[in-house]
Amino acid sequence: MKNSKIVLVAFVIAVFLAGGPVWAHVTPNVVLSTTREALVKLLPTGGKLFQKEAHLSDVDWNKLKSFGNWAEPDQGWSGGGERDYKFFISRDQNNIILRAVVFVSEFTRHGQVMVAVALDGNGQVTDALVTDVQEEPLEWVEPLLVSNYMAEFKGKDSSMSLQLGAKWSSMSTMSQAYALSIANAVKRGAQLFDLIIRPTTAKK
Amino acid sequence: MIKLPHLSDFPLAVKLLVTSFLLTLGLEYGVAGLYTQQQFGFSYQSIVGTFSESKKGKEQHMMEMEKHFSDMEKHLREMEAMSPQDNKVAPKDNQFGETEITLDQVQEMPHRVDLKLLLQDGHVHFFSIGAMNLLMGACLLFTRLSDRWKVVLTPLPFAFSVVNYASMFMIKYVADSFAYLILLSGVLMGVSFAFEFFYTLYEIWFVSKKESSHEK
Numbered sequence: 001m002k003n004s005k006i007v008l009v010a011f012v013i014a015v016f017l018a019g020g021p022v023w024a025h026v027t028p029n030v031v032l033s034t035t036r037e038a039l040v041k042l043l044p045t046g047g048k049l050f051q052k053e054a055h056l057s058d059v060d061w062n063k064l065k066s067f068g069n070w071a072e073p074d075q076g077w078s079g080g081g082e083r084d085y086k087f088f089i090s091r092d093q094n095n096i097i098l099r100a101v102v103f104v105s106e107f108t109r110h111g112q113v114m115v116a117v118a119l120d121g122n123g124q125v126t127d128a129l130v131t132d133v134q135e136e137p138l139e140w141v142e143p144l145l146v147s148n149y150m151a152e153f154k155g156k157d158s159s160m161s162l163q164l165g166a167k168w169s170s171m172s173t174m175s176q177a178y179a180l181s182i183a184n185a186v187k188r189g190a191q192l193f194d195l196i197i198r199p200t201t202a203k204k
Numbered sequence: 205m206i207k208l209p210h211l212s213d214f215p216l217a218v219k220l221l222v223t224s225f226l227l228t229l230g231l232e233y234g235v236a237g238l239y240t241q242q243q244f245g246f247s248y249q250s251i252v253g254t255f256s257e258s259k260k261g262k263e264q265h266m267m268e269m270e271k272h273f274s275d276m277e278k279h280l281r282e283m284e285a286m287s288p289q290d291n292k293v294a295p296k297d298n299q300f301g302e303t304e305i306t307l308d309q310v311q312e313m314p315h316r317v318d319l320k321l322l323l324q325d326g327h328v329h330f331f332s333i334g335a336m337n338l339l340m341g342a343c344l345l346f347t348r349l350s351d352r353w354k355v356v357l358t359p360l361p362f363a364f365s366v367v368n369y370a371s372m373f374m375i376k377y378v379a380d381s382f383a384y385l386i387l388l389s390g391v392l393m394g395v396s397f398a399f400e401f402f403y404t405l406y407e408i409w410f411v412s413k414k415e416s417s418h419e420k
Contacts, residue, residue, distance in 0.1 A: 029315045036310050050302035051310070088310065089302055103313045111321040114313060132315050200300040 029112070030138050032145075033131045039088055039101060042118035042127050047090035047098045054196045056083045067191060069162065069184050085192055097121035100197050103131065104189045106181040110137040115182055117153075117189030123198050125153045125160075128186050140174040141182075147171075149179060158190035211346045211404065212411040219408045222343060229336065230401050237394070246390075251383040254317050255375045322372055330369065337361040340400040347407045361396040364389045 033041065043049070056064065061083065064070045082105065090098040097120070105114045111134025118127045128150050133141050144150075152165070162183050164176055171179065211222065297303050317325075341358040349357070368389040375382040 031315075035312045036307055039307065039310060049305055049307065050298060050300075051305045052300070052302040086313070087302075091298075095298065095300075105316075107318045107320055109320050109324050111324070112316060112318065114315070131313070134321070 030133055030135055031131070032133065033116070033129055035103070035116075035131070038103075038116040038129050038131050041129060042101050042116060043088065043090045043099050047092055050089045050091060052087040052089060052197070054085045054087065054192075056085070060195055063195065064188075064191060069187060069191075085196075087193075087197055089197065097197070097200075099126060100193060102189045102192055104185040104192070105132075106185045108137065108178070108181055110134055113137065113141065113178065113181055113185065115185035115189070117186050117193075119190060119193045119197075123157050123190055123193050125156050125186060125190060128153045128182075128189075130182060137174075137178060140172065140178045143171060143175050144168075144179050144182070149182070153183070153186045156186070156190070158187060158194050160187050160190065162187060208346055210348055210411075211343070211408045212348075214346075214408075223405065223408060225339070226343070226401055226405060229340075233394075233397060246387070248383045248387065251386050252375065252380045253314060255322075255372050255383075255386075256380050317372075319376070322376070326369055330365070333365050334362065336397075337365065340397065340404075343404040344400050347404060348411065349403070357396070357399070361393060361400075364393040364396060368393060 039049075085102055085104075087100055087102045089100045092098055099118055099120060101116055101118045103114055103116050105112050112132060113130060113134070114132035116129045116131050117125060120126050130141060130145060130150070149168070153160070160183070162180060164179055164183075168176060168179055211219065214222075340361065344358060345354060368386060371382045371385040371389060375386065
């Protein structure tokens with residue numbers, strides 16, 4: 001009898017104290033920049049802000065896949081299977097593109113790395129930011145960010161090489177792997193721009 | 205049948221060892237819960253948005269992220285005030301199929317747990333959660349609970365863990381409503397842990413040797 005009372009008391013205490021860790025075992029995501037913060041950093045002031053949601057058709061998708069750096073959802077480890085993308089575009093009074101930003105994710109085996117890629121009207125990368133990274137790979141991504149790795153992409157376009165320069169060979173193997181993932185995200189952003197936004201740049 | 209000794213009868217050094225282990229694990233469990241609450245939140249919407257592959261799920265996640273980052277609003281409004289934009293302009297499309305928006309109307313990009321991360325987390329955490337359940341269950345075996353209660357209680361944390369993980373896959377490939385099962389099994393995992401935690405500590409420090417031998 002006394003034993004049952006002890007069990008009951010312990011159970012009541014447990015119910016009150018244990019509601020928290022529901023799915024604590026999912027590796028947490030670290031937000032380095034919110035979407036708005038990234039846009040504030042990457043877009044120029046003064047332009048009108050537009051948003052374009054793009055769903056890749058089968059034709060678009062096959063074209064992108066032919067580049068060799070895109071993967072089907074949940075196939076391989078390089079990611080890129082998402083079919084829906086969102087562009088944020090800054091245009092001037094004459095509808096000329098000042099800057100466009102697209103958010104591209106690489107799904108690595110240690111989680112999602114999201115990169116905001118900013119491009120000018122000619123499809124050249126003006127800047128790029130890692131906005132989200134999983135807690136575990138942050139250890140490998142952080143040295144890249146501290147070393148100003150993202151500046152490597154300035155002036156590059158969709159034809160950029162996915163080979164790391166010699167100056168990054170001193171980084172750990174994992175950091176180099178994530179450097180390539182980030183580079184692929186930037187390249188994919190530029191490829192998306194060429195496919196979806198660039199056709200509009202000639203128009204007014 | 206082998207009769208297990210009771211924790212309350214063990215030497216002080218053993219009691220301190222078990223207590224230290226439990227306190228460390230309990231602290232870690234609590235911090236993990238707090239961290240997850242900060243990062244994701246414990247709600248049906250946040251779970252669906254994180255794991256579901258359905259369009260509805262993704263939209264729900266975007267709404268959840270909106271809520272999650274609402275505390276950034278004030279700061280960003282101040283930043284936006286530096287650029288000449290009119291917040292009261294109604295959304296309109298241009299000739300390129302783009303919708304004019306303000307920074308206030310920007311929705312946060314979703315963060316998602318895809319299959320690769322789920323597998324990665326699964327293979328690491330299944331082992332660690334299994335080991336944790338084993339040690340907690342072992343502590344419970346050395347208490348004065350009846351064998352009937354021990355038979356019922358010791359396998360439950362393992363079962364809840366399996367259901368919890370299975371639901372993460374089910375929500376991705378079967379139906380969003382498995383989010384409720386994630387919540388339920390997650391809470392039950394926590395309840396199991398807390399029960400084993402508090403009951404074991406109670407036995408160690410609040411049951412005297414005399415009381416223990418009297419019950420024999």
